[in-house]
Amino acid sequence: MLPTADEAIEELEIAGRLNPGPWVKHSMNTGAAAKYIAEKVPGLDSEKAYICGLLHDIGRRAGITDIPTHVYDGYKYCMKKGWDEIARICMTHSYLRMQDEFSYEPETEHEKAIKEYIMNYGEPDDYDKLIQLCDSLATDYGFVILEKRFVDVTRRYGIMEGYIKGWEVAFSIKECFEKKMGCSIYDVLQDIGRTTLLTPKPWKPSGSSSNKISVGYGDCMQQNGYRIL
Numbered sequence: 583m584l585p586t587a588d589e590a591i592e593e594l595e596i597a598g599r600l601n602p603g604p605w606v607k608h609s610m611n612t613g614a615a616a617k618y619i620a621e622k623v624p625g626l627d628s629e630k631a632y633i634c635g636l637l638h639d640i641g642r643r644a645g646i647t648d649i650p651t652h653v654y655d656g657y658k659y660c661m662k663k664g665w666d667e668i669a670r671i672c673m674t675h676s677y678l679r680m681q682d683e684f685s686y687e688p689e690t691e692h693e694k695a696i697k698e699y700i701m702n703y704g705e706p707d708d709y710d711k712l713i714q715l716c717d718s719l720a721t722d723y724g725f726v727i728l729e730k731r732f733v734d735v736t737r738r739y740g741i742m743e744g745y746i747k748g749w750e751v752a753f754s755i756k757e758c759f760e761k762k763m764g765c766s767i768y769d770v771l772q773d774i775g776r777t778t779l780l781t782p783k784p785w786k787p788s789g790s791s792s793n794k795i796s797v798g799y800g801d802c803m804q805q806n807g808y809r810i811l
Contacts, residue, residue: 583664583665583666583667584630584633584634584665584667584668585633585637585663585665585668586633587629587632587633587636590613590632590633590636590637591636593636593637593640594606594609594610594636594637594640596643597640597642597643600643600644600645601642601643601644601645601646603642603646603785603787604721604722604785605639605642605722606722607722607723608639608720608721608722609635609636609637609638609639609640609720610636611720611721611722611724611725612635612636612638612639612713612716612717612719612720613631613632613633613634613635613636613637613716614632614635614720615635615716615719615720615725615771616628616631616632616634616635616712616713616716617629617631617632617635618770618771618772619631619712619715619716619759619763619767619770620632620712621770622762622763622764622765622770623708623759623762623763624762625708626708626709626712630667630709631709631712631713633668634667634668634671634709634712634713635712635713635716635720637656637660637665637668637671637672638656638668638671638672638675638713638717639652639656639672639675640656640659640660640668640672641653641654641655641656641657641658641659641672642655642656643655643659646787649676650688650690650692650693650696651692653672653673653675653676653696654673654692654693654695654696656669656672656673657669657672657673657699659672660672667709670710671709671710671713673696673699673700673703674700674703674706674710674713674714675710675713675714675717676717677696677700678714678748678751678752678755679744679747679748679751680700680703680706681700681701681703682747683700683744684697684700684701711755711758711759712755712759714751714752714755715752715755715756715759715767718731718732718752719731719767719771721734721777722785723777723780723782724772724773724774724776724777724780725771725772725773725774725777725778726774726777726778727768727774727778728749728752728753728756730778732745732749734784737784738784738785
């Protein structure tokens with residue numbers, strides 16, 4: 583089950599008031615990218631793709647948290663709403679390598695729940711892959727090529743061991759969709775040439791140091807079997 587596009591936009595607006603930040607515009611652009619790409623892919627519903635993109639990060643409504651927490655918060659929230667298809671996207675969007683992400687034993691209950699879900703998930707479908715891809719194409723200020731988005735994330739969090747393997751998956755998904763579209767994904771993303779050349783400073787919450795944010799994320803990833811390089 584899915585909310586309507588209007589309901590999804592309203593949910594995102596409410597979430598933005600609860601936890602303001604660039605993640606809201608990032609979510610809007612993820613939804614737009616998914617819609618534009620889906621319009622060119624036979625068999626995909628562009629409206630569904632748009633809604634999935636809008637709400638993939640809805641778990642951030644609960645506040646500034648690490649990746650597993652916002653993933654699981656989003657899943658629980660959407661399941662409570664009866665939006666099982668969005669709940670699935672909340673779970674899969676951050677794990678491009680799917681089962682291969684979990685070569686470790688989680689310590690927290692929500693990470694254990696995520697691992698169990700992903701390990702029993704099977705193969706991701708085109709909507710899972712589309713949102714994973716668009717999450718990497720969208721910033722708060724527009725669309726960017728994958729390489730630029732990866733640099734943006736690295737500037738904020740540092741280089742981590744699992745990143746490069748995830749990047750390879752993203753490029754593979756990109757190539758798969760381009761074959762179905764018959765063109766480059768960049769051809770359908772407005773102003774991507776201009777926004778890719780923009781270099782805004784990495785965002786950080788008011789009153790927080792960049793070091794504090796980086797260490798917090800790094801600690802999370804270290805718990806997941808990764809280390810900062």
